[in-house]
Amino acid sequence: MFxxxxxxxxxIVDVKPLGADASHGxxxxxxxxxxxxxxxxxxxxxxxNGACMTVTSFDAANQRFTIDISAESLDxxxxxxxxxxxxxxxxxRAHDRLGGHIVSGHVDGIxxxxxxxxxxxxWELRIRSPKALAKFLAYKGxxxxxxxxxxxxRVSDLADACEFSINLIPHTIxxxxxxxxxxxxxxxxxxxxxxxxxxxxxTPGVAA
Numbered sequence: 073m074f075x076x077x078x079x080x081x082x083x084i085v086d087v088k089p090l091g092a093d094a095s096h097g098x099x100x101x102x103x104x105x106x107x108x109x110x111x112x113x114x115x116x117x118x119x120x121n122g123a124c125m126t127v128t129s130f131d132a133a134n135q136r137f138t139i140d141i142s143a144e145s146l147d148x149x150x151x152x153x154x155x156x157x158x159x160x161x162x163x164x165r166a167h168d169r170l171g172g173h174i175v176s177g178h179v180d181g182i183x184x185x186x187x188x189x190x191x192x193x194x195w196e197l198r199i200r201s202p203k204a205l206a207k208f209l210a211y212k213g214x215x216x217x218x219x220x221x222x223x224x225x226r227v228s229d230l231a232d233a234c235e236f237s238i239n240l241i242p243h244t245i246x247x248x249x250x251x252x253x254x255x256x257x258x259x260x261x262x263x264x265x266x267x268x269x270x271x272x273x274x275t276p277g278v279a280a
Contacts, residue, residue, distance in 0.1 A: 073164045074119050076172030076214075076221020078248045080105045080160040082120070087154060090140060097142040099128075100152065104135045104160065112137065117163040117177070121151045121249070122219030122260040124163075124177025150182050150258035151218065157249045159219040172221025173214040174265045181205050183217070185257040186235055195240040197253065201261055206234035207271065208263035216262035220248050 086101035102120070109132050112118070116127045118137075123145065130137035146153050164170070187198040199217065201209065209215065209227050215236065216222070222244075226237040245251040253259070 074124070074161050074175040074177050074219075075164055075168070075170050076122075076175045076216050076219065077161065078159045078220055079162055080108045081247070081249065082108075082158050082160045084120075084152070084155045084158060085136070095143055097140060097144075097146060098153065100125075100139050100141060102137055102139070102158070102160075104137060106135060108160070109135050109137060112162070119161040119163075119175075119177045119219050120158045121149070122159070122175070122177065122216050122262055123149050123152065123179050148182075149179050149260050151260065157252065159248050161219055173216075175216050175219075175221065175262060176265060178262060179260045180208075180263050181261050183259050183261045185253050185255055185259065187255060188253050188257075191239075193242065195245060195251075197238045197240055197250070198235055199238070199259060199261070200230075200233045200235050203230075203233050205261065205263055208267045209234055209236050210267070213267065214264045216260075218249060218259050220244065220250060 083103045084100050085103050088099040090096045090099055109130050112130055114127060117124050125139040128138050128140050141152060181202040183199040183201040186200050206229055209224055211227060213224050215224055222238045224236050225239055228235045
């Protein structure tokens with residue numbers, strides 16, 4: 073489990089195929105910030121842009137680690153198939169503060185940035201999500217974008233999608249990769265865990 077509070081900015085520095093055809097996944101080599109891996113062990117979970125991955129090897133001296141990502145996961149996420157910056161979050165420990173909201177690290181869909189620009193001292197980010205996620209998006213509700221826990225400020229239902237708006241403070245811009253987004257950028261979305269269970273309980277035909 074995670075909280076959506078980013079604990080480090082990393083970078084995918086190399087992508088290696090795990091096989092010869094499209095059914096094979098990739099091995100990602102990541103550079104972490106100084107000291108980030110000091111308490112990491114093999115098999116630990118680290119979320120990359122909101123997608124929970126398992127550490128398969130690490131080099132603490134150079135602050136690098138690897139993860140293996142399947143072809144299925146690559147198909148269902150954005151920003152993990154090529155070198156570039158990523159948001160990092162280590163798995164939640166029992167005694168940690170829950171600063172964001174409960175996040176599973178499972179991407180529910182890929183959204184696309186419609187608008188991103190400064191508004192006063194902050195930035196407005198508008199994202200078009202798949203229509204299937206519309207029922208899980210609510211005013212003042214929680215959403216995870218590339219692993220970052222955020223609050224929805226506005227929801228607009230469209231014919232074939234759902235657009236929601238978020239306000240980003242300077243701290244978020246400076247300490248996550250969200251500041252690099254632009255119109256058309258693909259982002260990983262995870263809906264609120266509680267909304268997922270409420271939807272299940274209210275589904276007709278589900279045994280009480």
